[in-house]
Amino acid sequence: MMTLKFQIASSDRTKVYTVVGGLDGDGESNWQCQCIGYSYRRRCRHILAAMQAIDNGIQKVEVLQEKQDD
DSSP: OOOEEEEEEOTTSSOEEEEEEEEOTTSOEEEEESSHHHHHHSOOHHHHHHHHHHHHOOOOOOOOOOOOOO
């Protein structure tokens, strides 16, 4: 699975939440968010925003860490 990491602002713009996830080899979606809503419902608007960004075509990609093979 390729893991993507997004920084999504809260609705009042006072916080930024990290959303991590992507699609596994079977096409199943697997996402996590740091917000309190995700901890209760396992779904939140931040994940939906990340998924929307993928659907619309990601405009900026930043490689934070590359996995190196030994």
